Amino acid sequence: MADLRQALLKNISDTSNVIRYNSDVYHENFGFQWNKFNKLQLDSFNGSNESEKRFFEQNLLQPSNLKGKLVLEVGAGCGRFTEILLKYGAMVVAVDYSSAIDANYNNHSEHVSQGNLICIQADVFDMPVKASCFDIVICYGVIQHTGRNKACLEKLTSFLNPSGLLLVDIYSNSLKHYNPWVYLIRPFFSRVKNYQSQMHFVEKFVDFVFPAQLKILSFLHSKQGILKYL
Known part of the structure; x- marks a missing residue:
């Protein structure tokens, strides 16, 4: 671990399991969510291969492309993709702005001990x-x-070696990925200031709306023409 830290980090004096370069004040709610549902997106926990499938389909890499590679993962969250990177032999520096990085560490602490993973809480610009x-x-x-x-x-590009690869994404503007419920509940949701109360509201809302929405979308997607894009 010391060798990896020395090679990749500006300051190796911090030997904490999670290196912190900012507080969690502004994004405490994100950290709360990721730590509450800290394993939900992990393939190893939910029994699917959805994260691995999305990862390789999105970036067109092969598992063999990761072995022995030094990877900087920004916005790592609880580690759904960190798990894939480590699984196929990459050495990873996982960074998140919020305390979600604690969930990442807890999910992959053995890799931190083995020296394959460094967890950092920091701003992408610092x-x-x-x-x-x-x-x-x-x-x-x-x-x-x-x-x-x-x-x-x-900023992200500056961390790459001359032959390095940058993998990023942006949200789709397709109607297929548009969810009107977000805009319907946002005015009410924004009035709830306590993030634990927000979580309670979301859980109740999802239990009520999600089953009905799935049925509606399944019906629309089965149709031809413009409806299949909704």
Whole structure:
């Protein structure tokens, strides 16, 4: 672990299991959610291969492309993709802005002990990571939330070695992925300030709405023409 930290980090004096470069004040609710549902997205927990399938279909890599690679994963959350990277032999620096990184550590602590994983809580624009070191930089579900898309891309690119690969995504604008419920409940949801109360509200709402929505969408997707895109 010491060798990996020395090679990739600007400051190796912090020997904590989770290195912290920012507090969780502004995104405490995200950290709460990820730690409450800390294993839900992990293939090893839910018995599916959805995360692995999405990962390789999205970036067109093969499992063999990961073995021995140095990977910086920004926006790692509880580690649904961290698990895939480690499974196929990558050495990973996992970064998240919130305390979701604690869930990642708890899910993969054995890899931290073995020296294959470093967990960091930090802002994408202020990560304690050396430039030009990584074979692959992955940033899924983050860029569009920074408000500084171009600057974020430039920052991420700076961590790649000359032959490195940058993997990012943005939200789809297809009607197929549009969910009107989000905009219907947002005015009410935003009035609930306590994140634990927000979670209680969401759980009750999902229990009520989700089964009905699945039935409606299944019906629409079975039809031909424009309806199949809804």
